[in-house]
Amino acid sequence: MEALREFVRRLDFHSELNETAKESLSAIRGRPQRLDREEELRSPFGSKNDACLVASGLIGSTSITKEGKRQIIAVFIPGEICNIGAIIAKESSTTLVALEMSDVVWIRNSTLVELTQDSVPITKAFWRESELQAAVLKEWVINLGRRFARERVAHLFCEMACRYAYAGQMVEPEFVFPVTQRQLADIVGLTPVRVNNVISGLRENRVADFQRKKVRIFDWVALTRKGDFAPSYLPLRSRELAAQAGIHSAAN
Amino acid sequence: MEALREFVRRLDFHSELNETAKESLSAIRGRPQRLDREEELRSPFGSKNDACLVASGLIGSTSITKEGKRQIIAVFIPGEICNIGAIIAKESSTTLVALEMSDVVWIRNSTLVELTQDSVPITKAFWRESELQAAVLKEWVINLGRRFARERVAHLFCEMACRYAYAGQMVEPEFVFPVTQRQLADIVGLTPVRVNNVISGLRENRVADFQRKKVRIFDWVALTRKGDFAPSYLPLRSRELAAQAGIHSAAN
């Protein structure tokens, strides 16, 4: 399973795993499921703590306020496990939704718990992965709390660029980010109309563009400046960092 | 050390620890430090991954945007370890600041790492504590992304009420929340002026009040309704839940 390989690669990258650990992780089996766009995820195993590995598409963790406004709290790209903290936490109050037609693989909670049971390294690797997700969350708090619309969108584009690049899904100046502007709005805490305006602005300034679910970056440096973005909170391999520099020089 | 006892109690509450684990946790020793208000925290042991246990006061994790605006990403009350995920994560880009004159106890990173080294239960307990902090973070994202000023403040008051109650620091209709309105603004992503208006409104409506760093709750139900607050994401003991009901009936 490709997604699992990517997931193990991620864990190995940030927590150096030994061969035994990698083997037992690679041996994980789960149940595949295909989701339509905007379809809610529910574990076929019945527990709210089962894990969901993304194989394709994009999954969002969402919440609705009493006024019916939706906020997307996190997004998960292929190779990531949605809400990996759910392994040990109580069930969360958020709902997982496919933001695009997606394939996921459900993994029984017990499968992962057993893996952690007698391996501190694996437990720590999961925890570390979970911390990475939390680091993104912290950036989102800053984004929502203290940045204007344009900066929010720019910051998000930078973040996703790094994450997709890390997963090897960046095709030089552009990458696929399969969301609608409405969904984008629910991520950055704005209105679809406002998001549209902001994208127009970025386009006119030849900084970046977003069309047909693809983000195209014309000027990486300008985008990071607008978005007040510093990638240090994300895991990056040197190759990707180099590639990012490349985006800049190749731009405009 | 009182703070450590509280910390171990927390861990024991959400992850049932056996006696051995509790003993080794209770044996933790650290270096005390007193902080002035708005003083930045720096570990005396030199590592960015050392842990900081709050003994009194209030610690905030903060970040400054390029425009000089500050956002507080998390607050930590006595008995909590600031940013416990730092045990295994890379150093974060956020800064810890004392929001009020505070006492903390610094614990060497190696001390905690050793505790986790041969104990999956302790590792999981730390991870769980870390997930709890993440759960709060998610609520903040919703708060900042999709709620109006009044709702944000109301939600924060509810959250802090539950957290202080959980720590046994609630003195029936009120609790000490040692922040200025400016700091409050940096938590809820607003302006001090706006926060002040909102508090006036809550006061006039006899829902809650905030004066001399004390939050006084007149009408718990109204406050939770205004703040769109559901406490399920927080750890609560039944006694506190009962107490909350009490706040309501005792009100107005």
Place this chain on the structure above:
DNA sequence: CGAATATTTGAGCCCTTTCAAATCGTGTGG
């Protein structure tokens, strides 16, 4: 090819910010 969505554009309004100034509190030094 047609229906349902998504994107785009425009105008008016509202929430929040900014800027300013007055009042109130609190901590410190005498």
Place this chain on the structure above:
DNA sequence: CCACACGATTTGAAAGGGCTCAAATATTCG
């Protein structure tokens, strides 16, 4: 223990960013 000084809170008015409502135009998908 008092007075002073600085920071915090309060209040007001004007400006601005983002929202709402609405309608036109593009896309996408069956």
